[in-house]
Amino acid sequence: MWYTYLIIAVLLLAAELIYFRIADKCNIIDKPNERSSHSTIVLRGGGVIFAISMLVWFGWQMVNGEWGMVNEYLPFIVGLVLIAGVSFWDDVKSLPDSLRMVVQIISTLLMFWSINLGLGSMVQGSWLLQVVIAADSFVLLCWSHELYQFYGRHQRHNGGVCAGDACAYRLG
Numbered sequence: 544m545w546y547t548y549l550i551i552a553v554l555l556l557a558a559e560l561i562y563f564r565i566a567d568k569c570n571i572i573d574k575p576n577e578r579s580s581h582s583t584i585v586l587r588g589g590g591v592i593f594a595i596s597m598l599v600w601f602g603w604q605m606v607n608g609e610w611g612m613v614n615e616y617l618p619f620i621v622g623l624v625l626i627a628g629v630s631f632w633d634d635v636k637s638l639p640d641s642l643r644m645v646v647q648i649i650s651t652l653l654m655f656w657s658i659n660l661g662l663g664s665m666v667q668g669s670w671l672l673q674v675v676i677a678a679d680s681f682v683l684l685c686w687s688h689e690l691y692q693f694y695g696r697h698q699r700h701n702g703g704v705c706a707g708d709a710c711a712y713r714l715g
Contacts, residue, residue: 590630594623597623
């Protein structure tokens with residue numbers, strides 16, 4: 544079974560390398576300026592491969608007839624495609640913050656729907672506790688996506704920094 548994961552990893556790496564060639568030819572790049580932390584041209588939008596990998600997994604579930612899994616993850620996949628599409632297009636051509644925020648809100652609500660947050664199955668306790676957890680999670684997710692966008696734009700995208708900031712926000 545481990546060889547299946549190795550094949551998938553190699554295919555995704557190949558897809559990323561193909562994307563890099565496309566991005567280079569289509570000029571999806573970030574040129575350094577006086578505020579940049581990098582000194583060379585950097586390709587943008589490579590994260591779209593993660594969304595593509597989820598779509599491949601989703602398609603594989605449909606081919607194998609795992610309809611329960613397909614129905615369970617459909618809202619999550621729709622939200623993922625929405626946010627990945629807007630993020631990718633924002634890398635290609637700058638989009639207004641209001642559009643990005645609307646898509647983040649819709650995607651977050653779709654994710655909540657996918658995990659049944661607020662319906663009592665994932666969170667035990669009173670209705671008020673579920674609302675507080677949902678509201679807190681909603682703000683945290685939208686805020687953390689903006690944080691990723693900020694770090695990505697300034698070419699200092701570091702998962703550890705973003706995770707540390709998110710934890711500090713959550714504890715604060």
